[in-house]
Amino acid sequence: MVPQLEELIRDSSNIVFFGGAGVSTESGIPDFRSVDGLYHQKFDYPPEVMLSHSFFMSHTEEFFRFYREKLIVHGAKPNAAHLRLAALEREGKLKAVVTQNIDGLHQAAGSRCVYELHGSTLRNFCMKCGKSYDIDFIDQSQGIPRCTECGGIVKPDVVLYEEGLDPATLDGAVRAIQAADLLIVGGTSLAVYPAAGLLQYFRGRNLVVINKQPTPADRMASLVLNMPIGRALSADSE
Numbered sequence: 001m002v003p004q005l006e007e008l009i010r011d012s013s014n015i016v017f018f019g020g021a022g023v024s025t026e027s028g029i030p031d032f033r034s035v036d037g038l039y040h041q042k043f044d045y046p047p048e049v050m051l052s053h054s055f056f057m058s059h060t061e062e063f064f065r066f067y068r069e070k071l072i073v074h075g076a077k078p079n080a081a082h083l084r085l086a087a088l089e090r091e092g093k094l095k096a097v098v099t100q101n102i103d104g105l106h107q108a109a110g111s112r113c114v115y116e117l118h119g120s121t122l123r124n125f126c127m128k129c130g131k132s133y134d135i136d137f138i139d140q141s142q143g144i145p146r147c148t149e150c151g152g153i154v155k156p157d158v159v160l161y162e163e164g165l166d167p168a169t170l171d172g173a174v175r176a177i178q179a180a181d182l183l184i185v186g187g188t189s190l191a192v193y194p195a196a197g198l199l200q201y202f203r204g205r206n207l208v209v210i211n212k213q214p215t216p217a218d219r220m221a222s223l224v225l226n227m228p229i230g231r232a233l234s235a236d237s238e
């Protein structure tokens with residue numbers, strides 16, 4: 001626990017959390033840009049190419065190979081950061097989690113108001129008839145997953161690079177950030193736009209950044225914590 005952070009949490013009544021892949025690394029899911037993140041593993045293309053709309057359209061089978069191997073995660077559980085954020089929501093202090101993550105771990109921890117800017121691997125739908133499928137369907141299919149009803153390609157409900165964000169999700173996230181008195185930004189390099197641009201809507205009193213590496217938001221922050229987010233958000237004293 002970090003006393004300065006706990007003080008800010010105590011004095012705030014409308015907290016919003018804005019996070020990214022670093023929130024889930026302590027659950028065993030690699031991020032993109034840390035030294036042991038996906039960028040530093042060996043693939044023919046960088047993740048941002050393999051997770052782009054044009055790559056999906058032109059190299060569909062290869063997309064699903066990468067997707068099954070790297071983005072479908074088995075057995076990951078919410079960590080101390082997810083659990084504390086869910087607890088703060090139950091206490092009525094935290095009003096929303098805005099996440100760039102696609103792993104569903106905030107909801108698994110018990111968070112209810114979650115704006116998933118980049119969608120979720122847990123939802124998948126047929127591009128032709130719209131029939132929905134769970135994550136196991138994608139995981140257990142071979143090659144390109146096909147709809148059992150119409151044969152269309154089943155696409156993860158994940159926002160690929162070059163694709164736009166869902167307007168309703170974006171709108172909800174902007175409203176939550178605008179209304180916040182404390183914005184906690186954590187586990188994100190703030191390198192992915194338009195998601196990172198949402199910070200400009202914050203008008204509240206205190207911005208806290210919890211990230212292992214420096215971020216562009218550090219200079220606007222009341223408090224910057226360069227430490228593991230699970231440790232920073234843990235309510236227990238060590």
Ligand code: NAD
Nearest residue numbers: 020021022031032033100101102103187188189212228229
């Ligand atoms: P990023 O990889 O660009 O940045 C992650 C940041 O988190 C880094 O700056 C790193 O220093 C920091 N970090 C890593 N572990 C941390 C920890 N335990 N405590 C504190 N900080 C930690 O991630 P991004 O900004 O979210 O952007 C990448 C894009 O890829 C996003 O769209 C994201 O949703 C997606 N992605 C999602 C997942 C997931 O759903 N878990 C995983 C990988 C990538």
